Amino acid sequence: MRTRIPSRFPVPIIQFAERNDIPELVRVWLAAERTNLLMFYHFPTEESRSEYAEQAIKVLDENFDDPHLLLLKAVDPDTSRITAMAVWQKRGYGQPSAQSEDIFAGAGDSDQIPLERYIDTQFKRFLASWAQNSKHLYLALLMTDPNFQRRGIGTAMLEWGHKHADEAGIPAFLIASPVGHPLYQHVGWKDVDTPLQIDLSQWAAGAQGGDMGWGVYKYYYMLRMAKTAAMPE
Template sequence: MQPTNPTRDSNPKFLILPALPPDASAIIACGNAAFAASPLRAAIWPAAKAHLTPASEFQHWRIARKAGKLEGGNLLSFKAVLSEAPERLVGYAAWMAPGAFAEQGSIEPEGEQLPACMDGEVHRGFLAQLDRERERVWEGDSGFWYLAALGVDPEFQRQGVAAALLRWGLEQADAQGLPVYLEATPEGVALYHRFGFETVRVLETLENSFEVPIMIRQPQSKLPALEG
């Protein structure tokens, strides 16, 4: 279902390509930069626990985990790279097609062994909240596209990268007449609103100190301009 040829969309500076297992390290680095200030990230990977797992061991675990997700399963993953330097990854996105949750049941597999430097209770609790919210919204219906991840290197934000990464999934959903579902960061809400998403619920997590907007986009006949 992923495109086999690169696409330039409306911005000649970037190419959108399928993300593959060798891209795991670059995607992790991009995510680290994009969400460095996230309170959720700080809660799941607390500084007070960092010493419990050697940095190299933790990085190896993350790369292997990410590569496994890119290799198969239900995720349809993409990367944005510079047209003039394709080795430079500047953004990434991951989608789940309709029916994926009916097969998988959750965003992450249950029973995963986590490194000691992570707060497993916070991590698993947050994922359980996402599962409950999704079930509350869809009531067992799996006929929707899900944007599982979207991140852009801060150096390249507000240059059309996120919009270009959205194109593939939105086009798939519109062609099939299906809605798109996502959990946004507060910073991402304005972008998603521009592409027709509406906030249907707001999930409060981290003891009600952090809000996660739950958003849905109904199928549309035309995408807005993807620049910016």
């Protein structure tokens, strides 16, 4: 699938990823997360990030054949490089699979730290309140290689999901980071709940009583209605 973006950039090729793409998809993912403060909190060292990458590769490989998991890649037509990746999940279809859980919950951290448990609980609360067991599309992940950002590639990946949801007549949900939130708003997603605000200074070891650069991190709960769908029950 090709999506029109500004003419000064080549139009990305959006297609389903293959299993042997997984290591490169994870590389793009972690490269895009380099400046994410929450990611740094969870994985402050190169060693911990490498361990997380190994776990992420394992999770994607184990779930690769799940029909409810839509794993996409964006390919630059000039270089054939993978420039972005997205994970969409079809949920509420009544089958025990990756559709019912966030497949990345706790990846790289078998004994979840308290903050991770708290975030996971809040995410589940949101999805239980809004999605319930109704059919919907959930954007679990969207990441663009920093070397290819601001070229409309993320928008193209979103439009792929929009088309899929519109054809199925189902709503789509996502939980946005502070960085991704403006993009989702720009292409028509709406905030539907109070943002999850996390004061990292209350969680980071040794941060209380002194400014160590930690601040408030916000997650935004968002919904996009299909053009043919009614509000979810």
